[in-house]
Amino acid sequence: MRRVVAILIVFTLAALASPVSRLAAATRVALDGPWQFRLDPQREGRQRGWHQTPPGDTETVRLPHTWGVGTHEDYLGPAWYFTSMAAPADIRRKHVELHIGAAFYRARVFVNGTEVGTHEGGHAAFSFDVTPFLRDENVIAIEIDNSPGRDTIPGWAERLAMTGNTWYDWWPYGGLVRGAWLEISEGALIRRQQIRSTVDAGRATVTARVFAERVGAQGPLTIKARVLAPATGQVVAEGQASLPGTGAGDAIVTLRIDAPELWHFDAPRLYTLETRLLDHSSALLDTSTERFGIRTIELRNRGLYLNGERVRLSGMTRHQDSPWEGLAETAGTIRRDWDELKALQVTLTRPVHYPQHRDVLDYADRNGVLLIPEIPLWQFSAEQLADPKVVSLAKRLMKEMIEEAGNHPSVFAWSVCNESATTSPAGRAYVKELRDYIRAIDPGRFVTFADDSLSRIKDGSQSASQYADFVMVNQYFGSWAGPADGLAPFLDRVGAFYPDKMFLISEFGLAGFFEPDARTGDERRIRIMRDQLREFARRDWIAGAIFWCYQDYKSHRNLWPGLSKGYVDMGVVDEHRQRKPSYDAWREANAPARIRATWVRDNSERPIGFQATVERRGQDEIPSYDLRGYQASWEVRTPKGDLVAEGKQALPPIGAPANVTGSWAASSSSGLELRIRLLRPTGFEAATAVMQEGDRR
Secondary structure: OOOEHHHHHHHHOHHHOOOOEOOOOOEEEEOOEEEEEEEOOOOOOOOOOOOOOOOOOOEEEEEOOOOOOOOOOOOOOEEEEEEEEEOOHHHHOOEEEEEEOOOEOEEEEEEOOEEEEEEEOOOOOEEEEOHHHOOOEEEEEEEEEOOOOOOOOOOOOHHHHHHOOOOOOOOOOOEOOOOEEEEEEOOEEEEEEEEEEEEEOOEEEEEEEEEEEEOOOOOOEEEEEEEEOOOOOOEEEEEEEEEOOOOEEEEEEEEEEEOOOOOEOOEOOOEEEEEEEEOOOOOEEEEEEEEEOOOOEEEEOOEEEEOOEEEEEEEEOOOOOOOOOOOOOOHHHHHHHHHHHHHOOOOEEOOOOOOOOHHHHHHHHHHOOEEOOEOOOEOOOHHHHOOHHHHHHHHHHHHHHHHHHOOOOOEOEEEEEEOOOOOOHHHHHHHHHHHHHHHHHOOOOEEEEEEOOHHHOOOHHHOHHHHOOOEEEEOOOOEOOEOHHHHHHHHHHHHHHOOOOOEEEEEOOOOHHHOOOHHHHHHHHHHHHHHHHHHHHOOOOEEEEEEOOOEOEEEOOOOOOOOOOEEEOOOOEOOOOOEOHHHHHHHHHOOOEEEEEEEEEOOOOOEEEEEEEEEEOOOOOOOEOOEOOOEEEEEEEOOOOOEEEEEEEEOOOEOOOEEEEEEOOOOOOOOOEEEEEEEOOOOOEEEEEEEEOOOOO
């Protein structure tokens, strides 16, 4: 269990490089790896002094960790994590903070027996100053409790009290689910930055509000910042600001960029902001490097406009859940799943009901996905929404999420709740209060929530959706909401409630148990996704649709009859990521273009080439957007897989259809297969066409 901090510093810094990192004065020391773990079902740990001396009967686990996978998967209550480390005198003379990436759900942190702080909320990072508590040898003990309650978020879904099952609809994965680390600094540190941008007349204005804190340095501080271009790394803007006084403070650096390269889901261009914090003698105290994007997103004419172009988008939700890691996901699992989501043509998603791992946010920035993050307030009753403690906690969770995710260009809106009692007076008041609160701290983004109650109201004034910047609708016609043919009149009715607002379908899909078995359930799921996408597309005020969901996920709800725990059959892949037929059906239905090809044949009717057209989907479809920077890749193979010919062709911007051609010498083999792939600028496949030699096209 013993850790030697000085050694860890040497070996962990390179591995921890990320888009947000400290480069100079502050040093990050990883604490992931082996810790000791112990359940506390009798809630006796503090009485028995575990916060001072770990008990003997512990088990070794590795961070990030959840006890919701494996032997203790059903356990609700407190559990403890322990580790030991050495802190040499030169470390103790500096400022040392203990950071937790996320701990689900309530955490109490002890260093050498002294409680240094508490935190409630399972998906945000938090930290404590541990400098005064360090000794030569140190014990860190963290008590975590994953018990839900009426006033926890997530918590008991009291809106469902009449069902006798108030579990929220995903698994309570208790633990240190996003790792831990130390940060060591001296003098002063950059606590965080808020980066925002506007574009006007071909010029971008970037404001970096830098929050700094002195931990030893006195006197005025200087903040110097510069912006590096996406591809070249050249400096395109510089600025500075002063931070007078003592203690903590903030200052704004304004930077201007001519002819900015705009971020887009097909062209995710990222600038780099490098910030330095200097003392009165220009000595470097701290640095921070962060990526950001410049783009414009507007809501007008009941449509969504990205960089001035009206777009209609689609995507899927995804739980941070797997049988092998639960909520304690590794970077590899995140990357693998999100690569699959991009293969599924995802350009927009409300990723799921809770704040996302930083790796998810970084992935969406780099690969092009628009996000609507949400706090996990799910199926709350009017009484819960009226509870001042719930409202206060919701505000704090929103603030934490905005501070962590607010610089990411992929984030364009925030969601304040899901499927709660938002037609009640308390629900309407809650949404309006949260909207106003968010506008005050992040005025450049939109605010909304996922509404499943619009079918039960008579006019728009009865729902809190009147306060949303755009309306998100969860609907399950064809299952929970009633017959499938009820969708069209429902959409027309709710669209008339808010004739000036844009709509997004924030959930639709099918739980497999509505059919006798998983196979027939997936067949019905395919019918629903195809039919309903067409129905959404007929209404131009519906700017996008999000399918629920990517994978089957662990829950106490919505299971096959007779089960009280298991995996909800709603994904296009199962919990092990094995694809169902609905995977290919969704990928095909959401391709942004169609490829039509014909053979070119010689006098003997042997294929010696092809002609093809690539045509984007029209504005009366979902998805629909211009295709810029795309290329076509093609290959011809024999039935044995031998390559006959291949080629690539850069395509002009596809508003009008683009032509693709290829040719080769006649092959002695028969039964050739032509495969044409349309590739996004990011490299992901956008559409595919396959033609066999026998096809008379």
